[in-house]
Amino acid sequence: MNYENIKFQIEHGIATLTLNRPDKLNSFTQAMHLEVRSALAAVQADPTVRVLLLTGAGRGFCAGQDLSDRAVEPGAEGVDLGHSVETYYAPLVMTLRSLPMPVICAVNGVAAGAGANLALACDIVIAAKSASFVEVFCKLGLIPDTGGTWHLPRLVGHARAMGMAMLGEKIPAELAEQWGLIWKAVADTALMDDAMAMAEHFAVAPTKGLAFTKRAIQASYANTLPEQLKLEGEMMRELGYSHDYREGVTAFIEKRTPHFMGE
Structure with a gap:
């Protein structure tokens, strides 16, 4: 499909998906959701893809939901946010987590609300x-969706x-690392150079083993x-019969760089 809200390319085993609404801090609309879904379907269908790199255009990674896309007029009836989560955000999270390859997120600026939890x-x-993470939901009377209530305590603990x-305080990137x-x-x-260097590393790595590691954790x-x-x-039983395990052992014994096929 022709993309208007994202940039997407596959090259040398690396799929790069860039959220591309920089004037709106790459906040999500229904149209952008559908384009991201299409790109991820292409990743799933292409056996040459060994890694996905996700980032944002401009000065922000993603400001979450574009509230003007589902604005609530004064005095009007409410919006079914559950439908939005079930139709768009939940499937997006599950797709990223189930991809049989590493998924790298390069956060180039603010990651707020659903944008923060998309990264996580x-x-x-x-x-x-200069980037930061902020769970803005509490300022709107909402809960951290897009997997936020699941990922946050597992990553940083209950407190x-x-x-x-x-x-809803802003967490600077260096504190987020700590x-x-x-x-x-x-x-x-250095952000995009470092992210691309990692993507290039994964593009020639033993992808099946990495996918199994992801599933196991x-x-x-x-x-x-x-x-x-x-x-x-x-x-381990299944991986023991894989091409990459045999290649890895052979390369180690022969003292050469392994040539992994991702299978």
Whole structure:
């Protein structure tokens, strides 16, 4: 499809998806949701894609929902926000988490509301030092959706999750790194170079093993230790027969760089 609200390309195993409404801090409209959904479907359908890099255009990553896209007029009936979550935001989070490849998020500026939680749904988050994360929902009488109530306590613990969710204070990128909310805060000028270098690393990495790692860590939140150990055994059994494991061992023995196929 022709994209008006995002930029999307696939090159050398790297899919790059850029939210592209910079004049609105890349806030989501229904049209942008549909374009993102289309791009992610293309990622899922293309066997050459080994990593997804998500970022934003301009001075912000994503300001969450564009409130003018579902404005509530004074005296008018309310808006069914549950429908919005169920139709757009929840499927978006689940798609990102289920992609059989690493998903990198390069946060280039403010990540607010659903934009913050969209970033946290990715596997590895790198942020410019000038970037920040803010759970603005409490200022509108709402809850942190887009997986916020699930990811926040798991990333930063109960106390900090409650503070972020109920106070709506801006968390600078360097503090977010200290808290474990994100992987790393880097100089603004280095953000995209560092993010692309990571994407290039993953584009030639053993993708199947990374996908299984992603699934295993996600499963650990619900599993008991015996259940997790069983899952690890099942995954290791399958990975032991993979091309990349054989190639990795052979390359190690032969003292050369492995040539992984992602399978």
